[in-house]
Amino acid sequence: MELYHLRTFVTVAEERHLTRAAERLHVSQPAISAHIKALEEELGLVLFERTPKGMLPTSAGEALLERARQALAAVGAVGLHAQELRGEVIGTVRIGLNTDAGFLRLVELQGELKARHPRLEIEFLGGTTGANLPKLKSGRLDASFVSGALDEAQFDSQVLREEEMAIAAPVALREAIGAGDVATLARQPWIHSSPDRVQHAVMRALFEPHGVEPARSMLANQKDAVLAMVAAGVGLAVTRRQDIERAAEAGAVFAVSLPMTPTPTVSLRFACLRQRAEEPVLRAVRAAVLSVWGDTATGFQ
Known part of the structure; x- marks a missing residue:
């Protein structure tokens, strides 16, 4: 049994997809298929079922998966210890x-x-x-x-x-925002971020206690795109104060402190x-x- 067959088996089981497994292992997709076929023939078991949702481990594949991980970890530990000795x-x-x-x-x-x-x-x-x-x-x-x-x-x-967070706002909305209280901020258009971003969590902490949901003008995650949209007047956005202040040098954006105590970081x-x-x-x-x-x-x- 070859170690690279076990490594391919574990990777396909984790990725549930031949192409993603090939990308992760930096080998071709046909090679991945060949490794799985060779391992199945040697073990006399079917390890995967091809479905519309991807490569799903069979009951036999699931039963062997943890043992395969343990084998790879043991081999890796030998190599790591050898590095330490050298x-x-x-x-x-x-x-x-x-x-x-x-x-x-x-x-x-x-x-x-x-x-x-x-x-x-x-x-x-x-x-x-x-x-x-x-x-x-x-x-x-x-x-x-x-x-x-x-x-x-x-x-x-x-x-x-610790990254201090603030609100990036277009200069055109300076008067409308005024002191930047929660009620006023909630009436403005907002550039939202994906739920897996810390900016999303800060927005929730700002508005949810007040029972309001800010209007959504668009969704953007990339910092440069967010600040460009703010500068264009698309809406407000939560991001790092350091980035806002750097963008403010061009004159189209300014920073508004989050009306929260203490200031969120x-x-x-x-x-x-x-x-x-x-x-x-x-x-x-x-x-x-x-x-x-x-x-x-x-x-x-």
């Missing part, structure tokens, strides 16, 4: 992103990692906090930048900084699964993150 950090680390590269100091982090561990391959993968947490749990990401609170039983994380964190926190690669990455964010970081939890 004093080397080798491999690939997949790091999830939840906002723009400049804010996350990615250039500095990449430089720090390459200087310390030249044989470590780094992959920065775009996403959101809501999308990245399931990927951490499934192993599709090794570590991730995330925003907001985390389940400390599941995740080991470091607070890198959102924790930017660097996280990994707690059960993986002591792996050599992740220890090395966390040390580099600490070096880059040492001016504001508060320590791993």
Whole structure:
């Protein structure tokens, strides 16, 4: 039995889709199909059922899945221990992103990692906090930048900084907004964000206690798109005060403080699964993150 057959089996079971499994493993879809067929022939079992919803594990596949994960973990542990004995950090680390590269100091982090561990391959993968947490749990990401609170039983994380949140408003609405009380704000058009974004949670915390739902002019998640829409007068939006103040230099946007006490902040964190926190690669990455964010970081939890 080949290890890559087991790895393919686990990946297909997690992704439920041949194309996504092929993308994750960086191999062709025919190769994925061949691995599954070879493993089924060797075991004498049908492991998957092809359905309109994707590749679903059969009862036999479900029964073997955890054993396959354990086998792969055991082999991985041998390799990690060998790295420790050699004093080397080798491999690939997949790091999830939840906002723009400049804010996350990615250039500095990449430089720090390459200087310390030249044989470590780094992959920065775009996403959101809501999308990245399931990927951490499934192993599709090794570590991730995330925003907001985390389940400390599941995740080991470091607070890198507290992000002050505010309302980005078009200059054309300055008079209409006035002092920016909740009732006045609720009457304005709003650019909403997806439920998996921290901006969505802040909006809910602002309006739900007052029993109001702000009008929705559109939905946008990308920071640049949100600020461009605000500048164009499409509506108001919750985002980082730092970004609003930078955009305000062009004269079309201004920041409105959230009428909430205390002023809401959102924790930017660097996280990994707690059960993986002591792996050599992740220890090395966390040390580099600490070096880059040492001016504001508060320590791993």
